[in-house]
Amino acid sequence: xxxxxxxxxxxxxxxxxxxxxxxxxxxxxxxxxxxxxxxxxxxxxxxxxxxxxxxxxxxxxxxxxxxxxxxxxxxxxxxxxxxxxxxxxxxxxxxxxxxxxxxxxxxxxxxxxxxxxxxxxxxxxxxxxxxxxxxxxxxxxxxxxxxxxxxxxxxxxxxxxxxxxxxxxxxxxxxxxxxxxxxxxxxxxxxxxxxxxxxxxxxxxxxxxxxxxxxxxxxx
Amino acid sequence: xxxxxxxxxxxxxxxxxxxxxxxxxxxxxxxxxxxxxxxxxxxxxxxxxxxxxxxxxxxxxxxxxxxxxxxxxxxxxxxxxxxxxxxxxxxxxxxxxxxxxxxxxxxxxxxxxxxxxxxxxxxxxxxxxxxxxxxxxxxxxxxxxxxxxxxxxxxxxxxxxxxxxxxxxxxxxxxxxxxxxxxxxxxxxxxxxxxxxxxxxxxxxxxxxxxxxxxxxxxxxxxxxxxxxxxxxxxxxxx
Numbered sequence: 001x002x003x004x005x006x007x008x009x010x011x012x013x014x015x016x017x018x019x020x021x022x023x024x025x026x027x028x029x030x031x032x033x034x035x036x037x038x039x040x041x042x043x044x045x046x047x048x049x050x051x052x053x054x055x056x057x058x059x060x061x062x063x064x065x066x067x068x069x070x071x072x073x074x075x076x077x078x079x080x081x082x083x084x085x086x087x088x089x090x091x092x093x094x095x096x097x098x099x100x101x102x103x104x105x106x107x108x109x110x111x112x113x114x115x116x117x118x119x120x121x122x123x124x125x126x127x128x129x130x131x132x133x134x135x136x137x138x139x140x141x142x143x144x145x146x147x148x149x150x151x152x153x154x155x156x157x158x159x160x161x162x163x164x165x166x167x168x169x170x171x172x173x174x175x176x177x178x179x180x181x182x183x184x185x186x187x188x189x190x191x192x193x194x195x196x197x198x199x200x201x202x203x204x205x206x207x208x209x210x211x212x213x214x215x216x217x218x219x220x
Numbered sequence: 221x222x223x224x225x226x227x228x229x230x231x232x233x234x235x236x237x238x239x240x241x242x243x244x245x246x247x248x249x250x251x252x253x254x255x256x257x258x259x260x261x262x263x264x265x266x267x268x269x270x271x272x273x274x275x276x277x278x279x280x281x282x283x284x285x286x287x288x289x290x291x292x293x294x295x296x297x298x299x300x301x302x303x304x305x306x307x308x309x310x311x312x313x314x315x316x317x318x319x320x321x322x323x324x325x326x327x328x329x330x331x332x333x334x335x336x337x338x339x340x341x342x343x344x345x346x347x348x349x350x351x352x353x354x355x356x357x358x359x360x361x362x363x364x365x366x367x368x369x370x371x372x373x374x375x376x377x378x379x380x381x382x383x384x385x386x387x388x389x390x391x392x393x394x395x396x397x398x399x400x401x402x403x404x405x406x407x408x409x410x411x412x413x414x415x416x417x418x419x420x421x422x423x424x425x426x427x428x429x430x431x432x433x434x435x436x437x438x439x440x441x442x443x444x445x446x447x448x449x450x451x452x453x454x455x456x457x458x459x
Binding site for chain 1: 228230247250259263264269272287336343391392393412417419423424457458
């Protein structure tokens, strides 16, 4: 609210109703703004719970179905339905958009000799699988907010192994997790957030079990 | 704006002390910032207006205006472990099906949902990072494959009334033993690759008003194992 004037009451002069009503009417007609409030005055009770500052969207798959990573290009995980969030949310202000995902990797199969890579450049991705979180906003714009890759076995990705070396057994039934954030602008529309996975060689197989995707929009 | 003047002055009417007091009391309440949502026009607040957070150190809580964070973090306490053991199962120690879920207190976080929470509940996001290690039995070498013992971790929530529930969608494992388990969960690689496991997950929950405990529980199948909780925290979103 702006500064509210308090009309002077002069001794010996009967104040008019207008004079007495004035400060109260000004307050009733105005709104709270910075000029006469302290910093950090607003608590939880002052904020509208119907339109919260933090928006939390999640997609959880809690079941036991396994989803096999199908390709060397990133594909949205879909055990039963796609692990994606479609908030269709228009930002009222600039916003910090935070995403995270976790899950459990199930069975892993390495498809034969050298399918975990022999250390040469052409095979450097063979012993890997990877995850990313992709955001689509303003209908056509996309960004990769978070990414991470894992080895199928305990063998390092670029360790040289002769072709005759035995393939090491993969590390199955392990967890994965990734997180990241991006700043978007007032008016941007968040259309979709997806948890995606890719595999370094389609001769190998990686199954994804339960997985969880979170989107938190914190508007400024 | 809902400030309502209790008494309107009228020319020619005698002003009573009661009427004047009503107006001054209403104004005092208002200007002392007992302000409610409806006093503000839409989008009139900025970050400068929001109350600063409170850090409640004895219970590792941070209370922001927009949310609360209840946490236990031990990133700098790398050798502090919770141990667990299947010997608590007595004669059923080698059973593949008998369950004895044990609390892992280092992962436990108490969450208090404000009774003023909208619709009587709040959405919370639980994040847990931990490192688990299963010791092999001393007299036998660890093998590989489905014969290893699968020690199962799950998120468990409890309230003050004693109700407990576990979330299947949070299952994680650490493996160990001598390769004679009847369990079907196959870690494939054995040895260190099976008995050292990083555990990380997040799960959203809707909790009603009251006090809740969220923690990892484990159904152990090896004689000795431990977990080092690197971080366990719950974010409660109110606004």
